[in-house]
Amino acid sequence: MKRIINSFKLAFPSRSCNEAFARTAVSAFVTYLDPTLDEVSDIKTAVSEAVTNCIVHGYKDTIGTVFLRATLLEDRTIVIQIKDRGCGIEDVRRAMTPAYTTGGEERAGLGFSVMEAFMDTVRVRSKPGKGTTVTLSKKIGDRREC
Amino acid sequence: MHTITFSNDKGTLTIFIERDIDHHNAADLRLEIDRxxxxxxxREIRLDFDSxxxxxxxxxxxxxxxxxxxxxxxxxLRIQNLNSRCRRLVELSGVLEIVDIVK
Known part of the structure:
Protein backbone atom coordinates (compact mmCIF):
# COMPACT_ATOMS: atom_id res chain seq x y z
CA MET A 1 0.00 0.00 0.00
CA LYS A 2 1.55 3.29 -1.09
CA ARG A 3 1.55 6.15 1.40
CA ILE A 4 -0.81 9.04 0.70
CA ILE A 5 0.97 12.39 0.78
CA ASN A 6 -2.01 14.65 0.14
CA SER A 7 -5.68 14.50 -0.77
CA PHE A 8 -8.79 16.61 -1.26
CA LYS A 9 -12.50 16.14 -1.86
CA LEU A 10 -15.05 18.20 -3.74
CA ALA A 11 -18.80 17.88 -4.11
CA PHE A 12 -20.60 20.15 -6.54
CA PRO A 13 -23.89 20.31 -8.45
CA SER A 14 -23.86 18.86 -11.97
CA ARG A 15 -23.96 22.24 -13.70
CA SER A 16 -21.79 22.59 -16.77
CA CYS A 17 -20.07 25.73 -15.41
CA ASN A 18 -18.41 23.41 -12.85
CA GLU A 19 -16.48 21.51 -15.56
CA ALA A 20 -13.85 24.27 -15.63
CA PHE A 21 -13.87 24.52 -11.83
CA ALA A 22 -13.23 20.78 -11.37
CA ARG A 23 -10.35 20.51 -13.85
CA THR A 24 -8.75 23.73 -12.56
CA ALA A 25 -8.95 22.51 -8.94
CA VAL A 26 -7.21 19.24 -9.86
CA SER A 27 -4.54 21.03 -11.90
CA ALA A 28 -3.77 23.34 -8.94
CA PHE A 29 -3.60 20.33 -6.61
CA VAL A 30 -1.14 18.36 -8.77
CA THR A 31 1.20 21.37 -9.03
CA TYR A 32 2.91 20.10 -5.84
CA LEU A 33 4.53 17.34 -7.94
CA ASP A 34 5.99 19.88 -10.39
CA PRO A 35 4.39 18.29 -13.48
CA THR A 36 5.11 19.39 -17.07
CA LEU A 37 2.58 21.49 -18.97
CA ASP A 38 1.70 18.40 -21.00
CA GLU A 39 1.09 16.30 -17.90
CA VAL A 40 -1.17 18.99 -16.41
CA SER A 41 -3.03 19.29 -19.70
CA ASP A 42 -3.54 15.51 -19.92
CA ILE A 43 -5.02 15.43 -16.41
CA LYS A 44 -7.24 18.48 -17.00
CA THR A 45 -8.57 16.97 -20.20
CA ALA A 46 -9.33 13.59 -18.60
CA VAL A 47 -11.06 15.24 -15.60
CA SER A 48 -13.07 17.43 -17.96
CA GLU A 49 -14.24 14.34 -19.87
CA ALA A 50 -15.21 12.42 -16.73
CA VAL A 51 -17.07 15.34 -15.13
CA THR A 52 -18.84 16.08 -18.43
CA ASN A 53 -20.01 12.44 -18.50
CA CYS A 54 -21.58 12.85 -15.04
CA ILE A 55 -23.38 16.00 -16.21
CA VAL A 56 -24.44 14.87 -19.71
CA HIS A 57 -25.18 11.20 -18.96
CA GLY A 58 -25.27 10.42 -15.23
CA TYR A 59 -27.60 13.30 -14.39
CA LYS A 60 -29.22 13.75 -17.80
CA ASP A 61 -32.27 16.06 -17.46
CA THR A 62 -31.64 16.57 -13.75
CA ILE A 63 -29.16 18.19 -11.37
CA GLY A 64 -27.37 15.91 -8.92
CA THR A 65 -24.13 16.00 -6.98
CA VAL A 66 -20.78 15.14 -8.55
CA PHE A 67 -18.16 13.85 -6.10
CA LEU A 68 -14.47 14.25 -6.86
CA ARG A 69 -11.62 12.94 -4.74
CA ALA A 70 -7.96 13.36 -5.64
CA THR A 71 -5.02 11.72 -3.91
CA LEU A 72 -1.26 12.08 -4.35
CA LEU A 73 0.73 8.95 -3.56
CA GLU A 74 4.36 8.85 -2.46
CA ASP A 75 5.42 7.31 -5.79
CA ARG A 76 4.23 10.54 -7.54
CA THR A 77 0.97 9.04 -8.79
CA ILE A 78 -2.17 11.14 -8.77
CA VAL A 79 -5.39 9.15 -8.38
CA ILE A 80 -8.66 10.93 -9.16
CA GLN A 81 -12.06 9.42 -8.45
CA ILE A 82 -15.10 11.05 -10.07
CA LYS A 83 -18.46 9.73 -8.96
CA ASP A 84 -22.13 10.36 -9.65
CA ARG A 85 -25.27 8.81 -8.20
CA GLY A 86 -27.04 9.10 -11.53
CA CYS A 87 -28.52 6.67 -14.02
CA GLY A 88 -25.50 4.36 -14.36
CA ILE A 89 -24.30 2.60 -17.51
CA GLU A 90 -25.97 -0.60 -18.78
CA ASP A 91 -23.01 -1.72 -20.88
CA VAL A 92 -19.69 -0.21 -19.78
CA ARG A 93 -17.68 -1.88 -22.54
CA ARG A 94 -19.95 -0.41 -25.19
CA ALA A 95 -19.86 3.04 -23.56
CA MET A 96 -16.07 2.93 -23.77
CA THR A 97 -16.05 2.17 -27.51
CA PRO A 98 -14.55 5.09 -29.49
CA ALA A 99 -17.19 7.26 -31.21
CA TYR A 100 -20.07 5.49 -29.41
CA THR A 101 -22.31 8.14 -27.90
CA THR A 102 -25.83 8.55 -26.62
CA GLY A 103 -25.12 12.24 -26.05
CA GLY A 104 -26.49 13.73 -29.29
CA GLU A 105 -25.83 17.48 -29.61
CA GLU A 106 -22.51 17.01 -31.40
CA ARG A 107 -20.93 14.87 -28.70
CA ALA A 108 -17.98 13.10 -30.36
CA GLY A 109 -18.25 9.92 -28.24
CA LEU A 110 -14.56 10.15 -27.39
CA GLY A 111 -14.68 10.78 -23.64
CA PHE A 112 -13.38 7.40 -22.49
CA SER A 113 -10.91 7.13 -25.41
CA VAL A 114 -9.39 10.46 -24.38
CA MET A 115 -9.21 9.41 -20.72
CA GLU A 116 -7.47 6.18 -21.72
CA ALA A 117 -5.02 7.96 -24.04
CA PHE A 118 -4.07 10.66 -21.53
CA MET A 119 -3.99 8.73 -18.24
CA ASP A 120 -2.07 5.61 -17.16
CA THR A 121 -5.15 3.77 -15.91
CA VAL A 122 -8.91 4.25 -16.21
CA ARG A 123 -11.31 2.14 -14.19
CA VAL A 124 -15.08 2.36 -14.53
CA ARG A 125 -17.58 0.87 -12.10
CA SER A 126 -21.23 1.40 -12.79
CA LYS A 127 -24.60 0.07 -11.71
CA PRO A 128 -27.72 0.99 -13.65
CA GLY A 129 -29.93 3.16 -11.44
CA LYS A 130 -27.17 3.60 -8.85
CA GLY A 131 -24.45 5.63 -10.53
CA THR A 132 -20.96 5.53 -11.99
CA THR A 133 -17.48 5.86 -10.53
CA VAL A 134 -14.50 6.58 -12.79
CA THR A 135 -11.03 6.25 -11.28
CA LEU A 136 -8.14 7.80 -13.19
CA SER A 137 -4.46 7.57 -12.32
CA LYS A 138 -1.27 8.98 -13.74
CA LYS A 139 2.29 8.88 -12.54
CA ILE A 140 4.05 12.24 -12.80
CA GLY A 141 7.62 12.07 -14.12
CA ASP A 142 10.40 13.02 -11.73
CA ARG A 143 12.56 15.56 -13.56
CA ARG A 144 14.95 16.01 -10.65
CA GLU A 145 16.73 12.83 -11.80
CA CYS A 146 17.56 14.35 -15.21
CA MET B 1 -18.08 38.40 -23.21
CA HIS B 2 -17.26 37.84 -26.84
CA THR B 3 -16.36 34.31 -27.85
CA ILE B 4 -15.34 34.68 -31.48
CA THR B 5 -13.98 37.29 -33.87
CA PHE B 6 -13.57 36.87 -37.61
CA SER B 7 -12.04 38.16 -40.80
CA ASN B 8 -13.37 37.68 -44.30
CA ASP B 9 -10.90 37.93 -47.15
CA LYS B 10 -11.16 36.82 -50.78
CA GLY B 11 -13.61 34.03 -50.12
CA THR B 12 -11.91 32.79 -46.97
CA LEU B 13 -13.76 33.34 -43.70
CA THR B 14 -11.44 32.97 -40.70
CA ILE B 15 -13.14 32.52 -37.34
CA PHE B 16 -10.95 33.09 -34.29
CA ILE B 17 -12.14 31.13 -31.26
CA GLU B 18 -11.42 33.30 -28.23
CA ARG B 19 -12.04 30.95 -25.31
CA ASP B 20 -11.40 27.45 -24.04
CA ILE B 21 -13.64 24.74 -25.45
CA ASP B 22 -15.47 22.38 -23.14
CA HIS B 23 -19.03 21.07 -23.00
CA HIS B 24 -20.14 24.23 -21.15
CA ASN B 25 -18.77 26.66 -23.77
CA ALA B 26 -19.42 24.57 -26.87
CA ALA B 27 -23.13 25.40 -27.17
CA ASP B 28 -22.55 29.18 -27.35
CA LEU B 29 -19.57 28.77 -29.67
CA ARG B 30 -21.61 26.58 -31.99
CA LEU B 31 -24.39 29.19 -32.26
CA GLU B 32 -22.00 32.08 -32.88
CA ILE B 33 -19.85 30.26 -35.43
CA ASP B 34 -22.90 29.01 -37.31
CA ARG B 35 -24.32 32.52 -37.41
CA ARG B 43 -15.53 29.10 -50.22
CA GLU B 44 -13.27 28.23 -47.33
CA ILE B 45 -13.85 28.50 -43.59
CA ARG B 46 -10.89 28.45 -41.23
CA LEU B 47 -11.28 27.88 -37.51
CA ASP B 48 -8.39 29.53 -35.69
CA PHE B 49 -7.36 28.04 -32.31
CA ASP B 50 -4.57 30.50 -31.44
CA SER B 51 -6.41 31.76 -28.33
CA LEU B 77 -13.46 23.66 -43.44
CA ARG B 78 -9.85 23.91 -42.29
CA ILE B 79 -8.33 24.42 -38.84
CA GLN B 80 -5.19 26.32 -37.81
CA ASN B 81 -2.90 27.47 -34.98
CA LEU B 82 -3.61 24.69 -32.49
CA ASN B 83 -1.23 24.45 -29.54
CA SER B 84 0.58 21.13 -29.10
CA ARG B 85 -1.98 19.84 -26.57
CA CYS B 86 -5.02 20.67 -28.67
CA ARG B 87 -3.26 19.25 -31.70
CA ARG B 88 -2.58 15.96 -29.94
CA LEU B 89 -6.26 15.62 -29.03
CA VAL B 90 -7.34 16.41 -32.59
CA GLU B 91 -4.86 13.86 -33.99
CA LEU B 92 -6.09 11.20 -31.57
CA SER B 93 -9.74 11.84 -32.49
CA GLY B 94 -9.45 10.91 -36.17
CA VAL B 95 -11.16 14.16 -37.22
CA LEU B 96 -8.15 14.94 -39.45
CA GLU B 97 -9.50 12.36 -41.88
CA ILE B 98 -12.09 14.94 -42.90
CA VAL B 99 -10.51 18.29 -41.89
CA ASP B 100 -7.02 19.60 -42.77
CA ILE B 101 -4.70 21.53 -40.50
CA VAL B 102 -3.26 24.41 -42.54
CA LYS B 103 -0.69 25.77 -40.08
Whole structure:
Protein backbone atom coordinates (compact mmCIF):
# COMPACT_ATOMS: atom_id res chain seq x y z
CA MET A 1 0.00 0.00 0.00
CA LYS A 2 1.55 3.29 -1.09
CA ARG A 3 1.55 6.15 1.40
CA ILE A 4 -0.81 9.04 0.70
CA ILE A 5 0.97 12.39 0.78
CA ASN A 6 -2.01 14.65 0.14
CA SER A 7 -5.68 14.50 -0.77
CA PHE A 8 -8.79 16.61 -1.26
CA LYS A 9 -12.50 16.14 -1.86
CA LEU A 10 -15.05 18.20 -3.74
CA ALA A 11 -18.80 17.88 -4.11
CA PHE A 12 -20.60 20.15 -6.54
CA PRO A 13 -23.89 20.31 -8.45
CA SER A 14 -23.86 18.86 -11.97
CA ARG A 15 -23.96 22.24 -13.70
CA SER A 16 -21.79 22.59 -16.77
CA CYS A 17 -20.07 25.73 -15.41
CA ASN A 18 -18.41 23.41 -12.85
CA GLU A 19 -16.48 21.51 -15.56
CA ALA A 20 -13.85 24.27 -15.63
CA PHE A 21 -13.87 24.52 -11.83
CA ALA A 22 -13.23 20.78 -11.37
CA ARG A 23 -10.35 20.51 -13.85
CA THR A 24 -8.75 23.73 -12.56
CA ALA A 25 -8.95 22.51 -8.94
CA VAL A 26 -7.21 19.24 -9.86
CA SER A 27 -4.54 21.03 -11.90
CA ALA A 28 -3.77 23.34 -8.94
CA PHE A 29 -3.60 20.33 -6.61
CA VAL A 30 -1.14 18.36 -8.77
CA THR A 31 1.20 21.37 -9.03
CA TYR A 32 2.91 20.10 -5.84
CA LEU A 33 4.53 17.34 -7.94
CA ASP A 34 5.99 19.88 -10.39
CA PRO A 35 4.39 18.29 -13.48
CA THR A 36 5.11 19.39 -17.07
CA LEU A 37 2.58 21.49 -18.97
CA ASP A 38 1.70 18.40 -21.00
CA GLU A 39 1.09 16.30 -17.90
CA VAL A 40 -1.17 18.99 -16.41
CA SER A 41 -3.03 19.29 -19.70
CA ASP A 42 -3.54 15.51 -19.92
CA ILE A 43 -5.02 15.43 -16.41
CA LYS A 44 -7.24 18.48 -17.00
CA THR A 45 -8.57 16.97 -20.20
CA ALA A 46 -9.33 13.59 -18.60
CA VAL A 47 -11.06 15.24 -15.60
CA SER A 48 -13.07 17.43 -17.96
CA GLU A 49 -14.24 14.34 -19.87
CA ALA A 50 -15.21 12.42 -16.73
CA VAL A 51 -17.07 15.34 -15.13
CA THR A 52 -18.84 16.08 -18.43
CA ASN A 53 -20.01 12.44 -18.50
CA CYS A 54 -21.58 12.85 -15.04
CA ILE A 55 -23.38 16.00 -16.21
CA VAL A 56 -24.44 14.87 -19.71
CA HIS A 57 -25.18 11.20 -18.96
CA GLY A 58 -25.27 10.42 -15.23
CA TYR A 59 -27.60 13.30 -14.39
CA LYS A 60 -29.22 13.75 -17.80
CA ASP A 61 -32.27 16.06 -17.46
CA THR A 62 -31.64 16.57 -13.75
CA ILE A 63 -29.16 18.19 -11.37
CA GLY A 64 -27.37 15.91 -8.92
CA THR A 65 -24.13 16.00 -6.98
CA VAL A 66 -20.78 15.14 -8.55
CA PHE A 67 -18.16 13.85 -6.10
CA LEU A 68 -14.47 14.25 -6.86
CA ARG A 69 -11.62 12.94 -4.74
CA ALA A 70 -7.96 13.36 -5.64
CA THR A 71 -5.02 11.72 -3.91
CA LEU A 72 -1.26 12.08 -4.35
CA LEU A 73 0.73 8.95 -3.56
CA GLU A 74 4.36 8.85 -2.46
CA ASP A 75 5.42 7.31 -5.79
CA ARG A 76 4.23 10.54 -7.54
CA THR A 77 0.97 9.04 -8.79
CA ILE A 78 -2.17 11.14 -8.77
CA VAL A 79 -5.39 9.15 -8.38
CA ILE A 80 -8.66 10.93 -9.16
CA GLN A 81 -12.06 9.42 -8.45
CA ILE A 82 -15.10 11.05 -10.07
CA LYS A 83 -18.46 9.73 -8.96
CA ASP A 84 -22.13 10.36 -9.65
CA ARG A 85 -25.27 8.81 -8.20
CA GLY A 86 -27.04 9.10 -11.53
CA CYS A 87 -28.52 6.67 -14.02
CA GLY A 88 -25.50 4.36 -14.36
CA ILE A 89 -24.30 2.60 -17.51
CA GLU A 90 -25.97 -0.60 -18.78
CA ASP A 91 -23.01 -1.72 -20.88
CA VAL A 92 -19.69 -0.21 -19.78
CA ARG A 93 -17.68 -1.88 -22.54
CA ARG A 94 -19.95 -0.41 -25.19
CA ALA A 95 -19.86 3.04 -23.56
CA MET A 96 -16.07 2.93 -23.77
CA THR A 97 -16.05 2.17 -27.51
CA PRO A 98 -14.55 5.09 -29.49
CA ALA A 99 -17.19 7.26 -31.21
CA TYR A 100 -20.07 5.49 -29.41
CA THR A 101 -22.31 8.14 -27.90
CA THR A 102 -25.83 8.55 -26.62
CA GLY A 103 -25.12 12.24 -26.05
CA GLY A 104 -26.49 13.73 -29.29
CA GLU A 105 -25.83 17.48 -29.61
CA GLU A 106 -22.51 17.01 -31.40
CA ARG A 107 -20.93 14.87 -28.70
CA ALA A 108 -17.98 13.10 -30.36
CA GLY A 109 -18.25 9.92 -28.24
CA LEU A 110 -14.56 10.15 -27.39
CA GLY A 111 -14.68 10.78 -23.64
CA PHE A 112 -13.38 7.40 -22.49
CA SER A 113 -10.91 7.13 -25.41
CA VAL A 114 -9.39 10.46 -24.38
CA MET A 115 -9.21 9.41 -20.72
CA GLU A 116 -7.47 6.18 -21.72
CA ALA A 117 -5.02 7.96 -24.04
CA PHE A 118 -4.07 10.66 -21.53
CA MET A 119 -3.99 8.73 -18.24
CA ASP A 120 -2.07 5.61 -17.16
CA THR A 121 -5.15 3.77 -15.91
CA VAL A 122 -8.91 4.25 -16.21
CA ARG A 123 -11.31 2.14 -14.19
CA VAL A 124 -15.08 2.36 -14.53
CA ARG A 125 -17.58 0.87 -12.10
CA SER A 126 -21.23 1.40 -12.79
CA LYS A 127 -24.60 0.07 -11.71
CA PRO A 128 -27.72 0.99 -13.65
CA GLY A 129 -29.93 3.16 -11.44
CA LYS A 130 -27.17 3.60 -8.85
CA GLY A 131 -24.45 5.63 -10.53
CA THR A 132 -20.96 5.53 -11.99
CA THR A 133 -17.48 5.86 -10.53
CA VAL A 134 -14.50 6.58 -12.79
CA THR A 135 -11.03 6.25 -11.28
CA LEU A 136 -8.14 7.80 -13.19
CA SER A 137 -4.46 7.57 -12.32
CA LYS A 138 -1.27 8.98 -13.74
CA LYS A 139 2.29 8.88 -12.54
CA ILE A 140 4.05 12.24 -12.80
CA GLY A 141 7.62 12.07 -14.12
CA ASP A 142 10.40 13.02 -11.73
CA ARG A 143 12.56 15.56 -13.56
CA ARG A 144 14.95 16.01 -10.65
CA GLU A 145 16.73 12.83 -11.80
CA CYS A 146 17.56 14.35 -15.21
CA MET B 1 -18.08 38.40 -23.21
CA HIS B 2 -17.26 37.84 -26.84
CA THR B 3 -16.36 34.31 -27.85
CA ILE B 4 -15.34 34.68 -31.48
CA THR B 5 -13.98 37.29 -33.87
CA PHE B 6 -13.57 36.87 -37.61
CA SER B 7 -12.04 38.16 -40.80
CA ASN B 8 -13.37 37.68 -44.30
CA ASP B 9 -10.90 37.93 -47.15
CA LYS B 10 -11.16 36.82 -50.78
CA GLY B 11 -13.61 34.03 -50.12
CA THR B 12 -11.91 32.79 -46.97
CA LEU B 13 -13.76 33.34 -43.70
CA THR B 14 -11.44 32.97 -40.70
CA ILE B 15 -13.14 32.52 -37.34
CA PHE B 16 -10.95 33.09 -34.29
CA ILE B 17 -12.14 31.13 -31.26
CA GLU B 18 -11.42 33.30 -28.23
CA ARG B 19 -12.04 30.95 -25.31
CA ASP B 20 -11.40 27.45 -24.04
CA ILE B 21 -13.64 24.74 -25.45
CA ASP B 22 -15.47 22.38 -23.14
CA HIS B 23 -19.03 21.07 -23.00
CA HIS B 24 -20.14 24.23 -21.15
CA ASN B 25 -18.77 26.66 -23.77
CA ALA B 26 -19.42 24.57 -26.87
CA ALA B 27 -23.13 25.40 -27.17
CA ASP B 28 -22.55 29.18 -27.35
CA LEU B 29 -19.57 28.77 -29.67
CA ARG B 30 -21.61 26.58 -31.99
CA LEU B 31 -24.39 29.19 -32.26
CA GLU B 32 -22.00 32.08 -32.88
CA ILE B 33 -19.85 30.26 -35.43
CA ASP B 34 -22.90 29.01 -37.31
CA ARG B 35 -24.32 32.52 -37.41
CA UNK B 36 -21.05 33.82 -38.91
CA UNK B 37 -21.08 31.01 -41.51
CA UNK B 38 -24.65 31.86 -42.47
CA UNK B 39 -24.05 35.61 -42.71
CA UNK B 40 -20.77 35.54 -44.59
CA UNK B 41 -20.70 33.30 -47.65
CA UNK B 42 -17.22 31.85 -48.26
CA ARG B 43 -15.53 29.10 -50.22
CA GLU B 44 -13.27 28.23 -47.33
CA ILE B 45 -13.85 28.50 -43.59
CA ARG B 46 -10.89 28.45 -41.23
CA LEU B 47 -11.28 27.88 -37.51
CA ASP B 48 -8.39 29.53 -35.69
CA PHE B 49 -7.36 28.04 -32.31
CA ASP B 50 -4.57 30.50 -31.44
CA SER B 51 -6.41 31.76 -28.33
CA UNK B 52 -7.61 28.30 -27.26
CA UNK B 53 -5.49 27.26 -24.31
CA UNK B 54 -7.58 24.20 -23.45
CA UNK B 55 -10.05 21.95 -25.22
CA UNK B 56 -11.51 18.53 -24.49
CA UNK B 57 -13.46 16.22 -26.81
CA UNK B 58 -16.24 18.83 -26.99
CA UNK B 59 -13.86 20.70 -29.31
CA UNK B 60 -13.71 17.67 -31.58
CA UNK B 61 -17.52 17.59 -31.69
CA UNK B 62 -17.49 21.31 -32.48
CA UNK B 63 -15.08 20.79 -35.41
CA UNK B 64 -17.10 17.85 -36.80
CA UNK B 65 -20.33 19.85 -36.56
CA UNK B 66 -18.81 22.90 -38.28
CA UNK B 67 -17.44 20.64 -41.03
CA UNK B 68 -21.02 19.58 -41.77
CA UNK B 69 -22.31 23.14 -41.51
CA UNK B 70 -19.63 24.40 -43.91
CA UNK B 71 -20.44 21.60 -46.35
CA UNK B 72 -24.13 22.58 -46.29
CA UNK B 73 -23.00 26.04 -47.45
CA UNK B 74 -20.68 24.63 -50.11
CA UNK B 75 -17.54 25.57 -48.18
CA UNK B 76 -14.49 23.61 -47.11
CA LEU B 77 -13.46 23.66 -43.44
CA ARG B 78 -9.85 23.91 -42.29
CA ILE B 79 -8.33 24.42 -38.84
CA GLN B 80 -5.19 26.32 -37.81
CA ASN B 81 -2.90 27.47 -34.98
CA LEU B 82 -3.61 24.69 -32.49
CA ASN B 83 -1.23 24.45 -29.54
CA SER B 84 0.58 21.13 -29.10
CA ARG B 85 -1.98 19.84 -26.57
CA CYS B 86 -5.02 20.67 -28.67
CA ARG B 87 -3.26 19.25 -31.70
CA ARG B 88 -2.58 15.96 -29.94
CA LEU B 89 -6.26 15.62 -29.03
CA VAL B 90 -7.34 16.41 -32.59
CA GLU B 91 -4.86 13.86 -33.99
CA LEU B 92 -6.09 11.20 -31.57
CA SER B 93 -9.74 11.84 -32.49
CA GLY B 94 -9.45 10.91 -36.17
CA VAL B 95 -11.16 14.16 -37.22
CA LEU B 96 -8.15 14.94 -39.45
CA GLU B 97 -9.50 12.36 -41.88
CA ILE B 98 -12.09 14.94 -42.90
CA VAL B 99 -10.51 18.29 -41.89
CA ASP B 100 -7.02 19.60 -42.77
CA ILE B 101 -4.70 21.53 -40.50
CA VAL B 102 -3.26 24.41 -42.54
CA LYS B 103 -0.69 25.77 -40.08
Missing amino acids: AIELMPA VEFMDSSGVGLIMGRYKKAAEHGAK
